[in-house]
Amino acid sequence: MASVEPARPGGVKSGLIAGVIGIAIGGAAMALWVQGRGGTASSEQIGERVREYLIEHPEVIPEAMQRLQEKELAGVVEANRAAFETPYAGAWAGAKDGDVVLVEFFDYACGFCRKSNADVARLLSEDKKLKVVWRDWPVLGPDSEKAAQVSLAAAKAGRFHQYFERLYALGRPNARTIDQAAREAGVPAQLVAQVASSGEARAELSKNYQLAQAVRGSGTPVFIVGDKVLHGALGYDALKQAIADARES
Numbered sequence: 001m002a003s004v005e006p007a008r009p010g011g012v013k014s015g016l017i018a019g020v021i022g023i024a025i026g027g028a029a030m031a032l033w034v035q036g037r038g039g040t041a042s043s044e045q046i047g048e049r050v051r052e053y054l055i056e057h058p059e060v061i062p063e064a065m066q067r068l069q070e071k072e073l074a075g076v077v078e079a080n081r082a083a084f085e086t087p088y089a090g091a092w093a094g095a096k097d098g099d100v101v102l103v104e105f106f107d108y109a110c111g112f113c114r115k116s117n118a119d120v121a122r123l124l125s126e127d128k129k130l131k132v133v134w135r136d137w138p139v140l141g142p143d144s145e146k147a148a149q150v151s152l153a154a155a156k157a158g159r160f161h162q163y164f165e166r167l168y169a170l171g172r173p174n175a176r177t178i179d180q181a182a183r184e185a186g187v188p189a190q191l192v193a194q195v196a197s198s199g200e201a202r203a204e205l206s207k208n209y210q211l212a213q214a215v216r217g218s219g220t221p222v223f224i225v226g227d228k229v230l231h232g233a234l235g236y237d238a239l240k241q242a243i244a245d246a247r248e249s
Contacts, residue, residue: 070229073215073216074227074228074229077224077229078227084135085101085103087155088135088136088204089155089156089158090156090159090161091135091151092131092134093124093131093132094130094131095130098130098131100129100130100225100226100243101131101225102120102123102131103132103223103224103225104120104132104134104221104222105137105208105211105212106221107220107221108138108168109144109173110139110140110219112219112232113220113221113233116221117168119233122236123239127243134164135208135212136148136152136205137205137209137222139219140220143172143175145205146173146175147167147178148205149195150178150187152195153194153195156195157186157191159185159187162184162185162187163181163182163187167181225245226243226246227246228245
């Protein structure tokens with residue numbers, strides 16, 4: 001399995017400091033230049049101006065933090081784009097060579113994922129150039145893990161969407177609903193056992209976990225659209241805007 005380029009929390013802190021100082025120094029250094037009529041400001045003077053600027057404009061700190069985090073995560077996505085956007089077997093829909101790929105990390109037990117399903121379906125029906133890739137990321141317990149294993153087998157059998165829709169329709173996953181969804185979706189029991197026993201499911205889910213953690217996923221759903229990482233059930237409008245932004249970039 002290819003290694004995943006992770007986000008670097010330490011890099012965010014040092015980058016934030018550099019970014020905020022850069023914002024502050026622009027005005028402070030100019031002021032010193034004017035005051036000194038072309039003289040060179042000392043490091044002490046610059047430091048004091050930066051301090052004064054940050055005290056007077058504390059709002060730049062969260063704004064700088066957000067922008068730097070977005071930039072960092074965009075770098076993580078770009079470094080791992082193929083891993084994010086390459087679907088597992090049939091766990092995708094839309095345009096095969098879509099100009100924008102929307103990736104969703106989901107859990108069958110996640111109510112927010114369930115809420116987002118209609119939004120994603122609507123986007124697919126309206127946007128014929130969009131490709132959607134689903135990545136199983138079971139974070140809500142053993143039933144989620146079992147549902148994800150069967151989901152991967154369904155994707156291999158070409159029955160992903162049938163299983164996906166049926167299991168969500170049956171409610172929260174458990175032994176009964178998972179078996180019923182697999183049976184009604186036409187997922188071969190032999191294939192389910194084969195995928196699970198071969199370690200194939202474990203390897204895929206481990207990769208998805210690493211990918212989600214690399215973009216600081218803390219719960220499902222997590223969406224990736226272009227270079228943006230979006231957390232939670234943000235709704236149709238936010239996802240549509242992210243797709244439009246990705247096309248313009």
